[in-house]
Amino acid sequence: METFHVVPEAQHNALIAAAYRHRGFLADEADEGARFCAEASRHGIRTHNGIKALHLDHLFGSGSKGCVPGAQIEERASKFKAAKIWNANRKLGQSTAYRAMAEAMRLADEFGVGTVSVDNAFHYLWGGGYVMDAAKKGYIAYTNCTAALAEVVPFGGKFPTLGTNPHSWGFPTTDAVGYPIVIDWATSVVAMGRVQQLAREGKNLPPDAAVDENGVPTTDPKKAKFLLPFGAHKGYGLSLINEIVAGFIGGALPTVRNRWSQAEAVGEKGTCCFFFQVIHPDAISGGAFAMGRNQSQNVKAVIADVLGHGNEKCMLPGQLEAGWAKHTAAAGGLLFTAAEIAAFNELATEAGQPLWDAAAFKTVTI
Amino acid sequence: METFHVVPEAQHNALIAAAYRHRGFLADEADEGARFCAEASRHGIRTHNGIKALHLDHLFGSGSKGCVPGAQIEERASKFKAAKIWNANRKLGQSTAYRAMAEAMRLADEFGVGTVSVDNAFHYLWGGGYVMDAAKKGYIAYTNCTAALAEVVPFGGKFPTLGTNPHSWGFPTTDAVGYPIVIDWATSVVAMGRVQQLAREGKNLPPDAAVDENGVPTTDPKKAKFLLPFGAHKGYGLSLINEIVAGFIGGALPTVRNRWSQAEAVGEKGTCCFFFQVIHPDAISGGAFAMGRNQSQNVKAVIADVLGHGNEKCMLPGQLEAGWAKHTAAAGGLLFTAAEIAAFNELATEAGQPLWDAAAFKTVTI
Numbered sequence: 001m002e003t004f005h006v007v008p009e010a011q012h013n014a015l016i017a018a019a020y021r022h023r024g025f026l027a028d029e030a031d032e033g034a035r036f037c038a039e040a041s042r043h044g045i046r047t048h049n050g051i052k053a054l055h056l057d058h059l060f061g062s063g064s065k066g067c068v069p070g071a072q073i074e075e076r077a078s079k080f081k082a083a084k085i086w087n088a089n090r091k092l093g094q095s096t097a098y099r100a101m102a103e104a105m106r107l108a109d110e111f112g113v114g115t116v117s118v119d120n121a122f123h124y125l126w127g128g129g130y131v132m133d134a135a136k137k138g139y140i141a142y143t144n145c146t147a148a149l150a151e152v153v154p155f156g157g158k159f160p161t162l163g164t165n166p167h168s169w170g171f172p173t174t175d176a177v178g179y180p181i182v183i184d185w186a187t188s189v190v191a192m193g194r195v196q197q198l199a200r201e202g203k204n205l206p207p208d209a210a211v212d213e214n215g216v217p218t219t220d221p222k223k224a225k226f227l228l229p230f231g232a233h234k235g236y237g238l239s240l241i242n243e244i245v246a247g248f249i250g251g252a253l254p255t256v257r258n259r260w261s262q263a264e265a266v267g268e269k270g271t272c273c274f275f276f277q278v279i280h281p282d283a284i285s286g287g288a289f290a291m292g293r294n295q296s297q298n299v300k301a302v303i304a305d306v307l308g309h310g311n312e313k314c315m316l317p318g319q320l321e322a323g324w325a326k327h328t329a330a331a332g333g334l335l336f337t338a339a340e341i342a343a344f345n346e347l348a349t350e351a352g353q354p355l356w357d358a359a360a361f362k363t364v365t366i
Numbered sequence: 367m368e369t370f371h372v373v374p375e376a377q378h379n380a381l382i383a384a385a386y387r388h389r390g391f392l393a394d395e396a397d398e399g400a401r402f403c404a405e406a407s408r409h410g411i412r413t414h415n416g417i418k419a420l421h422l423d424h425l426f427g428s429g430s431k432g433c434v435p436g437a438q439i440e441e442r443a444s445k446f447k448a449a450k451i452w453n454a455n456r457k458l459g460q461s462t463a464y465r466a467m468a469e470a471m472r473l474a475d476e477f478g479v480g481t482v483s484v485d486n487a488f489h490y491l492w493g494g495g496y497v498m499d500a501a502k503k504g505y506i507a508y509t510n511c512t513a514a515l516a517e518v519v520p521f522g523g524k525f526p527t528l529g530t531n532p533h534s535w536g537f538p539t540t541d542a543v544g545y546p547i548v549i550d551w552a553t554s555v556v557a558m559g560r561v562q563q564l565a566r567e568g569k570n571l572p573p574d575a576a577v578d579e580n581g582v583p584t585t586d587p588k589k590a591k592f593l594l595p596f597g598a599h600k601g602y603g604l605s606l607i608n609e610i611v612a613g614f615i616g617g618a619l620p621t622v623r624n625r626w627s628q629a630e631a632v633g634e635k636g637t638c639c640f641f642f643q644v645i646h647p648d649a650i651s652g653g654a655f656a657m658g659r660n661q662s663q664n665v666k667a668v669i670a671d672v673l674g675h676g677n678e679k680c681m682l683p684g685q686l687e688a689g690w691a692k693h694t695a696a697a698g699g700l701l702f703t704a705a706e707i708a709a710f711n712e713l714a715t716e717a718g719q720p721l722w723d724a725a726a727f728k729t730v731t732i
Contacts, residue, residue: 076652080478082448083649112446115479115645119652140614157677169603171610181610183603215676231597237535237549237683240672244537244547247668248506248661250652255671269656279481283449286442286485286616290635295614302613305621306606310581311523317603 004335005361007344009038012334015344015353016050020092022351023054023062024069029092036094039129041334044324047193048126049336051343053094056123060148065260065270067092067122073099082111085249086118090271093124097143097274101130104278105139112283118274119250123148128184130276131170132318135180140279141170146246146272150254152188152227155236158215160226161254164188165242170318172281176300179322187239188227195221208232246273331364370701371727373710375404378700381710381719382416386458388717389420389428390435395458402460405495407700410690413559414492415702417709419460422489426514431626431636433458433488439465448477451615452484456637459490463509463640467496470644471505478649484640485616489514494550496642497536498684501546506645507536512612512638516620518554518593521602524581526592527620530554531608536684538647542666545688553605554593561587574598612639697730 013034020030037050046052061067071091078085084103088096100116107114124130127143134141147163154162164186171181189209198205199221210224211217218224229235243254252269256262263270281295289298307314328335336344341358348355379400386396403416412418427433437457444451450469454462466482473480490496493509500507513529520528530552537547555575564571565587576590577583584590595601609620617639622629629636647661655664673680694701702710707724714721 078478078649080646080649081476082480083478083645085650085652087652087654110447111477112444112449113479113481113643114448115650117650117652119654140611154672154677154680156680157673159675159677161672161675161677169607171614173610181606183607185600185603230600233681233683234551234596235600237551240547240683241535241549243668243672244539244665245506245650247665248537248647249650250654250664251668252656253668253671255675267657269654273652275650277479279449280446281614283444283446284451284481284483284611284615284641286451286453286483286639288453288485288616288635290618291633298616299610299613302609302617302619305619306520306527306609307523309525309527309621311520311525311527314520314523315599317599317606 001365002337003363003365004331004337005341005358005363006331006333007336007356007361008333011356012041012050013038015348015351015356016054018353019050019054019347019351023057025062025092026070029069029095032095032098033092036098036125036129038334039133040126041336042325042328043129043132043321045126045128045321047191049340051340051347053125054347056125060258061122064258066090066148066258082107082113083115083117086116088118088121090120090122093122096121097124097130097276100274100276101134101141101143101278104141104276105134105137108139108278108280108283113277113279116276117249118276120269120271121145121274123272124274127166127168128170128182128321131168131184132180132182132321134278135170135172135182136174138172138281140172140281142277143168143275144242144245145274146242146251146254146257147186148258148272150257151192152229152239153211153215155229155233158211162229162239162243163254163257164191164227165239167238167242173299173303175296177303177316179318181316182318182321184317187229187235189230190227192227195224195227245275249273249275327364327366335364335366367731368703369729369731370697370703371707371724371729372697372699373702373722373727374699377722378407378416379404381714381717381722382420384719385420385713385717389423391428391458392436395435395461398461398464399458402464402491402495404700405499406492407702408691408694409495409498409687411492411494411687413557415706417706417713419491420713422491426624427488430624432456432514432624448473448480450480450482452482454484454487456486456488459488462487463490463496463642466640466642467500467507467509467644470507470642471500471503474505474644474646474649479643479645482642483615484642486635486637487511487640489638490640493532493534494536494548494687497534497550498546498548498687500644501536501538501548502540504538504647506538506647508643509534509641510608510611511640512608512617512620512623513552514624514638516623517558518595518605519577519581521595521599524577528595528605528609529620529623530557530593531605533604533608539665539669541662543669543682546684547682548684548687550683553595553601555596556593558593561590561593611641615639615641693730693732701730701732
């Protein structure tokens with residue numbers, strides 16, 4: 001059980017937008033950044049809430065060379081009607097991603113499937129948020145990106161040359177199961193933040209999650225220096241996909257990505273790439289569902305079969321996030337711990353905004 | 367080291383095609399089936415060579431209700447120009463898959479991206495073969511399918527309600543690394559055939575690969591009854607993708623798929639679904655590659671970075687298959703063991719074809 005302060009969403013969004021504007025972002029960028037952080041908090045994604053978003057912006061974004069406030073997206077001319085190619089010019093990742101997914105949905109409406117490939121992108125934080133949003137709007141959505149830093153050792157290797165390279169898939173299953181199924185994870189067993197957390201707590205890592213400085217697997221988080229892909233060669237392959245797709249788009253060498261002094265010294269790029277894809281569910285429907293079911297009822301029946309037969313305790317991907325959204329709705333605001341309220345107040349101080357009075361928020365225990 | 371007989375490809379293809387024709391398949395289906403088996407053998411995919419293909423056809427295909435020789439593919443009317451929807455009417459899987467991938471390549475040429483969704487499909491054997499073929503032709507290709515039988519227990523469950531549900535990605539990297547990178551695997555840790563092989567050899571399974579009849583994980587292959595997804599919830603999510611996509615297309619409930627008496631008794635379908643997607647690499651190219659590189663050179667540089675820095679011993683997905691193709695080319699024919707030659711002769715007897723004289727083939731040791 002943990003106690004949370006209930007922060008009205010408008011109040012949260014006002015602070016986050018002000019913090020982005022204070023760092024030079026345009027009003028629409030700041031609003032998109034705030035909207036995205038609210039979605040992350042609504043769904044219990046504490047690793048990508050407003051505090052983390054602005055911390056990462058400081059480390060790798062507008063505080064470094066990764067992100068340029070006010071940057072304009074340029075579309076590259078292409079003869080391919082269902083596939084757009086954008087140069088984000090290091091625009092805020094959330095703004096770029098929302099707009100790219102909107103464009104991919106428009107393409108899917110027209111062609112059945114659409115892709116938007118983005119070069120010179122800045123970290124979009126939580127890929128699951130964009131595919132969830134598209135899935136809620138009725139689309140099958142996918143995105144991958146190259147993660148900021150190479151922290152993951154290829155299967156059979158010693159040195160980190162891969163990002164944590166996440167994949168995110170969203171499915172329009174709200175009618176079928178009550179929420180969109182969202183499959184969303186990094187291709188490392190754990191994140192580096194988790195290694196640090198376990199080190200602080202004196203706990204061990206799972207096996208085959210990390211290696212020490214010599215590339216030898218270790219479960220001691222204090223000795224762990226680099227991460228391993230999940231599922232041996234299979235997770236390695238999934239991580240490679242992001243690097244290869246980015247390589248075709250225009251991506252940087254993974255070991256110099258976001259390491260600007262190294263990249264610029266040798267004439268390499270330091271930016272990330274995004275890939276978005278949306279499919280209209282009508283564009284894959286054979287229309288011949290058993291027992292007179294419609295498409296959504298068929299998906300519901302398939303899921304019920306998977307989770308039946310003694311598997312009733314299994315979770316669906318996206319279920320935890322949907323549960324958090326219910327807690328948030330019931331509480332009437334976004335849920336933050338006392339420590340998180342204090343961190344938001346650091347942002348308020350930076351941006352010259354009124355501090356939040358923790359005592360003024362109602363609390364809930366979950 | 368293992369000794370192989372070198373069978374001229376034309377002789378192999380003639381036998382396999384004759385075996386398919388003997389079972390009622392049309393000449394073009396038989397030729398496509400034979401061509402596919404040759405590709406599997408060329409690339410060392412012994413689990414899906416001609417012997418296995420015709421064995422599976424007997425068990426689940428034309429010998430059961432899964433596959434109908436001479437079936438005609440029907441295209442469903444759709445307003446979406448870049449997404450085709452086919453009813454395969456249980457046509458031979460290899461014929462369906464080759465044609466679907468060819469259509470997806472045509473769509474990618476026109477729109478940048480194209481999908482072909484196939485309902486009422488029969489097992490296409492080795493998904494990697496189709497994406498490898500497309501990648502050799504210059505495309506980024508992907509396919510997934512719902513596997514014939516539910517053998518895999520969802521993460522946190524007890525009963526097998528998922529297929530081994532493979533995913534296959536192919537990338538046109540021949541210029542960059544000498545062969546197409548092909549990422550291709552089932553979402554179970556191991557295949558059921560591997561469990562049986564380990565049981566015969568008295569060896570243990572890896573941890574978390576299988577469960578006993580009560581759903582309890584076991585490393586004893588003799589007690590193993592059902593399979594587990596790789597990578598815990600992550601592999602489970604990947605397996606779910608195939609079921610959900612198939613559910614949207616028109617797919618059967620996984621637990622009755624290919625179990626015709628059960629399916630038909632309750633009015634359910636028993637067929638599999640396929641999903642194919644092709645992207646033209648020009649349709650994702652931002653064109654702004656560092657150091658004056660072109661797209662292929664950029665992919666080459668990214669891969670070199672991943673496999674550098676002490677990772678020189680790492681393999682790329684598709685590398686083993688490319689190595690087998692070199693062995694095959696050097697030997698001047700497809701490579702089969704003595705036991706495999708004997709199995710081919712059983713097919714020859716069934717189809718009324720001349721037996722192969724093992725002593726007449728030259729041999730190589732690899």
